[in-house]
Amino acid sequence: MRLRNIPRAEGVLEACKEVVKNPAGQKSRWHELFQNQNPVHIEIGMGKGQFLLTLAERNPDINYIGIERYSSVLLRAVEKFQLLSESPKGAPSNIRFLCMDARELPEVFAPGEIEKIYLNFSDPWPKARHARRRLTSREFLSLYAKVLPPGGTVEFKTDNRPLFDFSEEEVRESPFFTLDGLTYDLHRDAGMNQGNIMTEYEEKFSAAGNAICKLIARKSPSGSEG
Numbered sequence: 001m002r003l004r005n006i007p008r009a010e011g012v013l014e015a016c017k018e019v020v021k022n023p024a025g026q027k028s029r030w031h032e033l034f035q036n037q038n039p040v041h042i043e044i045g046m047g048k049g050q051f052l053l054t055l056a057e058r059n060p061d062i063n064y065i066g067i068e069r070y071s072s073v074l075l076r077a078v079e080k081f082q083l084l085s086e087s088p089k090g091a092p093s094n095i096r097f098l099c100m101d102a103r104e105l106p107e108v109f110a111p112g113e114i115e116k117i118y119l120n121f122s123d124p125w126p127k128a129r130h131a132r133r134r135l136t137s138r139e140f141l142s143l144y145a146k147v148l149p150p151g152g153t154v155e156f157k158t159d160n161r162p163l164f165d166f167s168e169e170e171v172r173e174s175p176f177f178t179l180d181g182l183t184y185d186l187h188r189d190a191g192m193n194q195g196n197i198m199t200e201y202e203e204k205f206s207a208a209g210n211a212i213c214k215l216i217a218r219k220s221p222s223g224s225e226g
């Protein structure tokens with residue numbers, strides 16, 4: 001996506017009460033913010049928000065937090081949310097938005113505070129020297145292990161086969177996670193595709209004929225918290 005941080009975005013995000021302005025101040029208190037004890041699921045790199053908004057509408061008993069590091073991109077998701085609010089059906093009340101880098105996860109969430117992490121069509125960072133920046137690298141997996149409880153999961157989708165192969169390898173070598181599911185062609189895999197919600201990138205790439213890969217990594221009961 002070309003847009004980065006732009007002044008108009010800052011104003012809209014500031015005014016939106018679903019955008020949490022001081023996420024670190026909510027650490028250990030996310031249930032208070034949602035005013036219920038429902039599980040919290042997050043999407044990192046939520047982009048324009050179609051995936052998480054649909055999930056939130058379908059699952060009112062789960063709390064969702066969309067994380068995006070660029071305000072210009074988060075703006076698109078928030079505008080989608082605001083359009084829904086003005087529609088007769090209204091917007092889901094179980095969703096919040098954070099403008100932050102995933103590297104800050106342990107400052108924002110206490111150990112075990114998140115039950116599921118979604119990563120969809122994450123940036124591939126194709127150069128080997130940038131491998132640590134990939135959201136499925138061992139560096140990020142160890143951050144995820146800090147905020148998930150034992151049994152918590154990371155679900156990752158992409159059409160980028162080199163990134164997917166790298167991610168599978170990182171999970172297999174991880175001391176914190178075990179591979180719990182994998183497909184190289186999600187849309188033809190009845191089991192893994194059940195309840196699948198397409199992201200904006202998924203719609204674009206599958207329309208172009210690309211197979212979508214998906215893996216599920218589960219935090220081991222014995223795995224330490226990174």
Ligand SMILES: C[S@@+](CC[C@H](N)C(=O)[O-])C[C@H]1O[C@@H](n2cnc3c(N)ncnc32)[C@H](O)[C@@H]1O
Nearest residue numbers: 045046047068069073101102120121199200201
């Ligand atoms: C290729 S887009 C995919 C958007 C969306 N998930 C989809 O599937 O349509 C990846 C998004 O992840 C965001 N992103 C990348 N690294 C991030 C990080 N470390 N923390 C938060 N967001 C990140 C990017 O800004 C971008 O919006």
